[in-house]
Amino acid sequence: MTARGEWARAAGPVLVLLLAWPFGLYAVELGLRGLTERLWIESRLFGRQTPVANGAIALHMVTGGIITILAPLQLVPALRRRWPAWHRWAGRVTVAAALVAALGGLAYIALRGTIGGPPMSAGFALFGLLMGLAVVQTVRFARARDIRRHRNWALRLFVLAVASFLYRLHYALWEIATGGAASNDAFTGAFDRVQVFAFYLPYLALVELWIRVRPEPRL
Template sequence: MNRALFAATWISMACFAIYIVIFYGGAIPAHALDDWNLLLPDVYVKGAFVQTAAIAAHFLAGAVLLAIGPAQIVTGQRGTMPKLHRVMGRVYAIAAGVAGFGGLTYIVLQGTVGGTVMNIGFSLYGVSVIVAAIETYRNARRKQFDRHRAWAIRLVALAIGSWLFRLDYGLWLKAIHGLGHSHSYRGPFDQVMAFFFYVPNLLIAEMIIRRREPSSRSHVTLNVVTGAATVLVGTSTYLFAASYWWPHIAARLGIA
């Protein structure tokens, strides 16, 4: 069940990464940056060059994190592919720094659509990503591999936040019809989501770092929870791909 959840999550994250690169990245050469505002209100402001460059760097670096994060877990297990792990680790750390710095630059200069609460939540997220990236790389260089592993788990947990943010919103809009959400992203649900998309991830990461061998009963419970999560991720990915990702990709590529 763990492998099924891992595979479903990686596929979903890879699909989202492809969507980011083609739709958001593809808007740059197509001179169609207004398209960014279709799902993210006012994220692009005409004439704001620095803000646009900062958020573009955030988007594209984030796509790198989503695409190769799971691969880092695979290549790092038991040192199966050490050279590839080191090379991708450097790319991952740099991408995390670029994503965090780009997002923070945008918040300082432009601010988020959700106002003060979202500014605080997203800023803390960006700082956390940068700190985790630095500590992951620093401990690897010092060959303090236990600390490196701990910080790498935290970094991956943070990096998947952007993916979870979209999935959480998608599920909430489909299941609860957006209760507590407003178009300005200043509703009660939006204020909770300014922190919820990454704080629980960090708590789970700490549990993984400190985990002990579970009992047989815990194994059964874990399998049930993991199975349900796999179905949820698969369903959410299908809904998002069918409703948003693929239509936007097809439009950008001119596919009928």
């Protein structure tokens, strides 16, 4: 592939990385503070009497932030081709962190539930379960050297890894467009109810479409 082609294919993932970067750093920072400070004074996500749930959500944020930043880099063809060792090692860190983020989020839902109640808990629990599945399949097919399936599952994992950022992006755009219509602080508005699935399912559907248009991975 020409150097120009390589740059063109890096543009999408790099753009996602630049957009998601501040949110990834925010998540890592808040998670680290959650692990070391008494955050229940300033954040409702932490409780005075709930050390296990506090630890789960704090670890969840640190690892979630890490995958938000690392996952787009895994899609940059030039990095994969020129530094395959980077792809392997960053890949290992990404899947390990994704698993901890998913398990931490699921543990938090089981222990404390979400602010928006059962509909939000259901949407986020499915999100966590899909992330766990994508991790297992991405690793399984990489180990089996089945590059086509590995790439398909890695694309699904990428979408899930940046979906938490997309969730916030949807809210920001909605606020600009409508001033926050059908959304409230308890996350029980019609927009909030749709959002609990809309930040990942449509993007997963787009990945399925892409896989059908381009079934063979380009190395």
